[in-house]
Amino acid sequence: MVSDGTVFAGYTIDRQLGRGGMGSVYLARHPRLPRWTALKLLNQELFSDKEIRARFEREADLVAQLDHPNIVTVFDRGVEDDQLWISMQYIDGIDASMLDPATLPPDRALQIIGETAAALDYAHRAGVLHRDVKPANILLARSQSQERVYLTDFGIARLRDDSGHLTETGSFTATLAYAAPEQLTGVALDHRADQYSLACTLYTLLTGSAPYESASPAAVITGHLQSPPPPVSPRRAGLAPNLDAVMARALAKRPADRFSSCEEFVAAAQRALRTGTTGARPIARPPSGAHGQPFVAMQPMRPVHVPGTPAHPIGAAPMAARTPAQAPMPAHPQMPPRAGAPMGLPQPGMHPPMPGPAPSGQGWGSIFGVYLGLFAGVIVIAVLIAVLSNM
Incomplete structure (x- = not known):
């Protein structure tokens, strides 16, 4: 002292x-x-x-x-x-742990977390992990115009590529209530560990308690390692249920299942509160690269080769594309084609494509064949008449 x-x-x-x-x-x-x-x-x-x-x-x-x-x-x-x-x-002000979650508007909580996320992503790009993100390490400066948010206390931070260890094996210094699962198990950390702690911090600012808060340290550790992320919307009236999916992703047990950055997490949370979207990952395209539904005027795609079937040479067109395509007749003037339908398919009020002309013979070989057929037919008829006359 x-x-x-x-x-x-x-x-x-x-x-x-x-x-x-x-x-x-x-x-x-x-x-x-x-x-x-x-x-x-x-x-x-x-x-x-x-x-x-x-x-x-x-x-x-x-x-x-x-x-x-x-x-x-x-x-x-x-x-x-x-x-x-x-x-x-x-910093002349208070830290975020002194805020009253019961009266803290969700928008202000997200604004605090958003500025903290910007600081964390900047530090991560510089190769620095904080490893102890929690409300007490977020300072709020007093200002007549607007609030200023500061991240402090990098006391246990370290470089990502630093091979030295400043803590003994099995020791743990980060605050337990906000620690990522990988911090508790001692595996290698990356920037997504700070994102997990930031999500725990937002959970606290919105509800007044950490996701796995308990008087028993063992229960807290078990929650981080095994329990599914508790939804946040039932803990506070008025919170959009869409926020639960965003928080669940940021609090995922596996770092690979979280957002790619802290700011991406905050942006998804803001969308969930303001527009009702969840910020979840987009649906992955099928392995073939084909779209789930047809697109207008989309060109035919080369089919994927299936083992056991003959494959087209590289650059060869599909079978359907090798025959001369026939253009469809114009639509009936009073029955326009449906909007958004794939091009080239018959629609209500549209005449089907005209069939292609029959192949025509060319040369003396074709003419001789016609006469030969007629001559054979005459002989067959004459034989039938002779047989019938003798009966």
């Missing part, structure tokens, strides 16, 4: 703003500039823990590389009297 009025690393301490598991945050006056600074100090009793110190220093190094309007800026870091410290941007 640092008392008020103390000068620490050149900063004059005004008062304590908060305290967490790793350290405390103080409001301090900058030693040279006329501005307030949030000064974060590592708990002195943890200074000898190399793992904790490495994580604390990593926070400053990671966040100092991020320049985004929704991420708290880191100014400086150092060591003073065997105590690590970080100087950060001071």
Whole structure:
């Protein structure tokens, strides 16, 4: 603890703003500039823990590389009297855990989550995972014009491609109520773990409790790992049931089943609330590439070759396309063809296509054949008359 009025690393301490598991945050006056600074100090009793110190220093190094309007800026870091410290941007306001979900409009909750999603996607593109997204780490700045949202506390963040581990095997530091299943099982993480935590945060802002909230840590872990995502609409009157499908996808157990980004998740949630759509994945096309229904004026597609049947050479037309196509007769003037029907098919009021002309013989061979047939017919008739006369 640092008392008020103390000068620490050149900063004059005004008062304590908060305290967490790793350290405390103080409001301090900058030693040279006329501005307030949030000064974060590592708990002195943890200074000898190399793992904790490495994580604390990593926070400053990671966040100092991020320049985004929704991420708290880191100014400086150092060591003073065997105590690590970080100087950060001071946000005059509250954190999202202090909001009352009973009176928080859903649109405002989505606006808060939306700005947080923009910060997360920016960090992910820079290769940084937050790994501890929760309401307490979302700061809301007071402003006369509009609310400003900041994401803070990258204390356990790490680079995706970093092979070093700052936590011992089996240890877990993220807040349990908002942890993705893959964080609980110790498998490799990617940006979709932060999306899961962001969805848990939205669930809390809308309902007042986390999806798998329980007094038993084992029950919370079981919920994240095994229980289906609980629907959000029954937990608060007036929420669109379409939102349940969006939340279920963001809270999917498998990262591959979630949205591709945090902002895509938020956009789907906004559509569900405002237009009634669910934001679910589009229906996949059949493997052949054919459409589920015909399109007007669509050209014939080459059929897919089935094993055991003769295949057309590459570039060859289908059988139906090899015979000369006949153009349909014009539609009856008082019976126009149906709109949206496939071209080339007979419609009510439309004459069917005229049949093609019969093949005509050409050359002396064809004429000789005709005379030969007539001669044979005359002989057969004469024989029949002779037989009948003798009877």
